[in-house]
Amino acid sequence: MTTQLTIGPVLFNWSAERWRDFYFKIADEAPVDSVYLGEVVCSKRLPFYAEYIPEVAERLAAADKEVVFSSLALVMNNRELAGVSELADQTDSLVEANDLSAISYLSGKPHIVGPYISTYNEGTAGFFVEQGAKRIVLPPEIAAATIAELAKIGVELEIQVFGRLPLAISARCYHARSRNLHKDNCQFVCGEDLDGMELSTVDGKEFLAVNGTQTLSHSYGNLAPELSTLLELGVSHYRLSPHAIDMVAVAQCFRDQLDGRLDAGEATARLSELALGVPFADGFFHGQAGVDWTPAEV
Amino acid sequence: MNKSLTAKKLELVCPAGTPASLRAAVDAGADTVYLGFRDETNARNFPGLNFSRRELADGVAYAHDHNAKVLVAINTFPKAGDPEAWHQAVRDAEACGADAVILADIGLLAYTVEHHPKLRRHLSVQASASNKEAIRFYAREFDVKRVVLPRVLTVEEIAALNDNIPVETEVFVFGGLCVMAEGRCSLSSYVTGQSPNMNGVCSPASHVRYEEVGDQLVSKLGEFTINSFGEDEAAGYPTLCKGRFSVEGSVSYLFEDPTSLNAITMLDALMKAGVTALKIEGRQRGRAYVTQVVSAFRQAVDAASRGEAMPDLDMSLLTEGGQDTTGAYQKTWR
Numbered sequence: 001m002t003t004q005l006t007i008g009p010v011l012f013n014w015s016a017e018r019w020r021d022f023y024f025k026i027a028d029e030a031p032v033d034s035v036y037l038g039e040v041v042c043s044k045r046l047p048f049y050a051e052y053i054p055e056v057a058e059r060l061a062a063a064d065k066e067v068v069f070s071s072l073a074l075v076m077n078n079r080e081l082a083g084v085s086e087l088a089d090q091t092d093s094l095v096e097a098n099d100l101s102a103i104s105y106l107s108g109k110p111h112i113v114g115p116y117i118s119t120y121n122e123g124t125a126g127f128f129v130e131q132g133a134k135r136i137v138l139p140p141e142i143a144a145a146t147i148a149e150l151a152k153i154g155v156e157l158e159i160q161v162f163g164r165l166p167l168a169i170s171a172r173c174y175h176a177r178s179r180n181l182h183k184d185n186c187q188f189v190c191g192e193d194l195d196g197m198e199l200s201t202v203d204g205k206e207f208l209a210v211n212g213t214q215t216l217s218h219s220y221g222n223l224a225p226e227l228s229t230l231l232e233l234g235v236s237h238y239r240l241s242p243h244a245i246d247m248v249a250v251a252q253c254f255r256d257q258l259d260g261r262l263d264a265g266e267a268t269a270r271l272s273e274l275a276l277g278v279p280f281a282d283g284f285f286h287g288q289a290g291v292d293w294t295p296a297e298v
Numbered sequence: 299m300n301k302s303l304t305a306k307k308l309e310l311v312c313p314a315g316t317p318a319s320l321r322a323a324v325d326a327g328a329d330t331v332y333l334g335f336r337d338e339t340n341a342r343n344f345p346g347l348n349f350s351r352r353e354l355a356d357g358v359a360y361a362h363d364h365n366a367k368v369l370v371a372i373n374t375f376p377k378a379g380d381p382e383a384w385h386q387a388v389r390d391a392e393a394c395g396a397d398a399v400i401l402a403d404i405g406l407l408a409y410t411v412e413h414h415p416k417l418r419r420h421l422s423v424q425a426s427a428s429n430k431e432a433i434r435f436y437a438r439e440f441d442v443k444r445v446v447l448p449r450v451l452t453v454e455e456i457a458a459l460n461d462n463i464p465v466e467t468e469v470f471v472f473g474g475l476c477v478m479a480e481g482r483c484s485l486s487s488y489v490t491g492q493s494p495n496m497n498g499v500c501s502p503a504s505h506v507r508y509e510e511v512g513d514q515l516v517s518k519l520g521e522f523t524i525n526s527f528g529e530d531e532a533a534g535y536p537t538l539c540k541g542r543f544s545v546e547g548s549v550s551y552l553f554e555d556p557t558s559l560n561a562i563t564m565l566d567a568l569m570k571a572g573v574t575a576l577k578i579e580g581r582q583r584g585r586a587y588v589t590q591v592v593s594a595f596r597q598a599v600d601a602a603s604r605g606e607a608m609p610d611l612d613m614s615l616l617t618e619g620g621q622d623t624t625g626a627y628q629k630t631w632r
Contacts, residue, residue, distance in 0.1 A: 074479055075429045076450055078458070084431070100427060104435035118425075118481055118495065120375040123405020141484040141493060149378035167485050168478035168539075171450035172632045174552055178545050183632035199552065200544045201523040203516070207543065208485075210552070215478070217488060283491065289520055290488035 003231065003258055004033040005251060006158060008241040009040050009070040009096075011166070012211055013191040016049040022242065023056040027063040029248045031255040034066040034237065038087070040073050040098055040116070041169070041214045043080045044186070057093075068094045071102040073116040074169045074213065096137065107131045115139050115160065116169065122149050129155050135237065140165040140221065143287035144233065151234035159230065161223040162250055162271070163241025164196065164209055164216040165281065165290060174210045183213075194244035206279075217290065219281035224267045225295035226285055227257055243275075250274050268295065307603040308565065309575035311369070311468060312592045315347040315582055320357045322585040324366045327596030331361055332369040332400065333581065334498075339387040340371045341424060342581040343498030351390050358395040367397040373422035374498045375403045385409060392417045400446065401425075402481055407440040420444040420468070424481035424495065430462040437465050444468055446577060448480050449559070452629045453567045460572030469568060472591055472613075473579025475559040475625050477539050485538045489520040501537045508533065534619060560613055560622035562595065565602040567627075591616055 007026055010019055026035055037056060039046040057067045071084050087095050088105035097103045098114035113119055113128050115137040125136055135156035138147065142159070150157060175197060176186040190197075196209030196216055209216040220243075223230065230238070238258070240250055253270050256262035262270070268280070283292030312328035314320035323331050334340025336348040349357060358368045370391040376384040384406050391399050392414050399417055401407050402424035410419060423446040427433045436442045444466040447456065460467055478485065480494075487493030490505040507518045515527045517536035524536035534540070539553040559579070561568065568576065576599065578591055594611045601609055614620045625631055 073482075074426075074450065075432070077429070077455055081429050081431055099429070099432060100425075100435050101429050101431035104431050104438075107435075116482060118375055118403070120403070120495065121378040121381060121405050123376065123381060123409060124403055125405075127404050127408050139484075141487050141495065146378040165484075165488070167488050168483040170478045170553075171626050172477060172553075176632075178548075178550070178552060182630055184629065197545060202526045202542055202544055202549055203511075203523050204544070205522060207522055210545070215485065215553075284484075284487070287491070289491040290484065291520075292491075 002236070004237045005031065005254055005258065006034040006237050006239045007032050007036065007247070007251070008160065008163070008239045009036045009038055010242045011041055011214065011216070012194055012196060012242075012244075013042070013045050013188060014194065014244075015191065016052055019049045020052040020056055022247070024059055025248060026251075027056075027059040027065060030251040032065065032240070032251050034068060035060050036068045036070045036096055038070040040070050040114075042173070042190070042212045043072055043083060045188075046083070066094065068096050068112060070096040070114060071098045073098040073114075074171070075099045075101050076171060103128070103131065110134045112137065112158075115166065119150070120146065122153055125150050125153050125155065129153060137237075137239065140167065141284050141290065144226075144229065144285055145287065147230070147233045147235060156236045157234065158237030158239055159223065159235050160221055160239040160241055161227070161230075161254065162239075163220055163243055164218070165221045165284070166214060166216055167208070167290075168215040170213050170215070173213050174215070175212045178210070186212075217281060219279045219291060219293070220275050221282065221284075222268065222271060222280035222295075223282055223285060224254065224257060224271060225264045226282065227254075227264065229296065245274055245276060264295075306574070308569055308573065308599050309468075310592070310595055310599055311575050311577045312588065313473075313578055313581040313583065314357070314588070315342065315344075315580075316585070317349065317353045317357055318585045319581075319583075319588045320368075321360055322589045323592050324361055324364045326589045326592035328366055328592050330367040330369060330397075330575070331357070332371055332577075333357065334371045334373075335387050335390070337383060337387075338498050339374055339384050341373050341422075341494050341498045342371075343374070344582050347582060351394060354390070354394040354396070362395070368395075369398045369400050369420060370396045371400040371422065372406065373400050373402040373424045375495050376406055377496075381405065381409070385413075388414055388417070398443070407436070407442070411440050418443055420446065422446055422481070423448055423470070426479050426481045428479065430459055433459070433463045433465060437463070444574065446470075449476055450479055450626050453564065453571050453627050454629075456568070456573060457571035466574035467572070468575035468577050469561075469573050470559055470579055471561040471565070471568070471576045472559055472595065473583075474618075475554065475557065475623065477554040489522055489538060501535075506536055532619065540618075555621060555623075556619045557621040557623045558617035559625045560617060561624050561627055562598050562611065562613065563608060564624060564627055565598055565608070569602055587616060
């Protein structure tokens with residue numbers, strides 16, 4: 001299995017033009033093999049950029065990138081379910097299932113199990129493979145020992161190696177709540193924070209990032225120092241989760257490391273500059289608190 | 299068919315953290331008791347709590363003698379490469395005569411279907427099945443008979459669901475309130491390395507500290523301050539999502555206030571929405587608490603089934619900080 005670099009779906013409420021231009025730039029300049037797009041967090045956001053999806057997909061395909069459509073993580077009503085069903089009905093594209101409804105619709109045809117599905121062991125992974133999963137994107141809360149077990153199944157495994165870690169999803173919108181608004185009348189205030197709204201403790205320690213109904217880590221997950229271990233474990237796909245920073249340079253950094261042109265220490269130093277001072281975390285991989293940062297090779 | 303005309307009496311499903319609580323719940327009028335084994339196979343893996351195999355067998359006998367049922371929650375996600383404790387739990391639940399198991403993991407559901415096909419299966423809230431297609435999937439693939447709904451849906455959405463699924467639904471009506479979709483939350487694990495999904499704990503006491511800073515009492519989980527209390531405030535437990543945090547200079551309970559779910563005023567609506575069973579959270583609670591809450595809900599369910607007005611029940615001493623909420627059942631919560 002060759003090693004593939006992927007760009008995960010944009011999780012934040014970027015303007016339609018920013019969203020389109022981000023993917024255009026990835027198509028034109030980023031040394032990645034696979035690109036995921038679609039609305040994972042809040043179904044209310046999709047109409048804003050939906051019209052750009054076909055041309056973005058076309059441009060990515062023309063650049064020889066695999067295009068994957070990601071489904072919504074928390075599906076609560078028939079309107080949202082219809083969207084998942086429509087996505088699953090596409091015959092010519094791969095879909096990343098982020099809710100069991102998508103798994104159900106995609107059963108029997110090749111698909112990707114997304115990181116919002118609780119795949120924690122070989123029993124569950126094996127079931128998904130029998131249903132047609134060709135790739136499983138691991139949830140964030142996963143340790144090296146678990147990856148080793150899942151790799152025995154022989155399915156493609158993808159792990160997020162860069163970007164804020166998705167930690168929770170809710171029916172409640174915390175962006176709206178922070179402005180004393182309800183979700184139904186949210187005024188799309190989440191669009192003000194390109195990388196999520198910073199949440200800190202009362203004594204001023206940076207902690208989490210709020211993205212509408214989603215809660216992410218403040219720290220960027222960074223597994224660049226663990227790449228050689230991940231390769232040995234048999235992980236085939238390496239996900240970079242989009243932020244409003246130079247993602248082409250981030251992708252180049254990982255590409256250079258995978259191709260042996262950059263060692264782990266140099267890569268992390270470069271990523272640190274690109275991340276504009278946001279700290280890194282790798283604790284889940286080491287079976288510790290997720291926020292911990294105890295890199296192996298730096 | 300108009301469900302309000304055919305609504306059956308709601309089944310009251312009550313928590314038991316110990317054999318004494320099981321007997322208390324049954325004596326107070328529980329139709330069903332749910333519990334877990336004393337290990338990491340269930341989502342209330344707290345010290346001093348839960349059941350040995352012998353205690354389960356005795357508990358089942360006591361419950362069955364009093365026309366009550368026993369459900370065994372095996373609702374954490376088995377450890378990769380080492381699922382034996384979870385498989386053993388399923389085997390022992392069946393051997394002890396449990397009326398059903400409550401499962402979340404797909405691999406464990408598949409195992410149970412294959413090896414214990416006659417053991418009735420309920421889907422845990424930790425599986426986060428929040429829509430009709432996800433529920434149909436679990437019914438089709440694993441023949442689950444009942445789904446415990448995640449605490450994300452409004453009553454209207456629950457009613458719409460029940461018209462379109464082939465299984466029973468059970469909903470939480472009282473106790474601790476997850477504000478995140480259950481089974482999909484790694485907040486506790488991010489801070490402590492211990493999570494509901496993997497370890498059966500959330501914001502575990504082993505990682506909690508209280509410190510005095512000036513005239514404030516500060517509660518910490520791992521290395522993060524979750525709340526800070528002045529002298530005139532009662533200090534609560536630092537459950538991560540009930541903490542006070544700062545956003546853009548403004549301090550608030552951004553995720554949720556320190557509050558408990560209490561849907562006792564909504565039983566009629568839930569009954570009309572086609573719900574089969576009502577679940578009370580709190581296996582970590584003591585026997586006295588179980589007696590009080592179960593007794594109150596017994597009266598309320600009986601009144602609702604007779605179409606009578608809700609009895610006037612003061613639950614404020616049983617809720618966190620004396621506060622309660624109907625949570626996601628009302629759309630404005632979102």
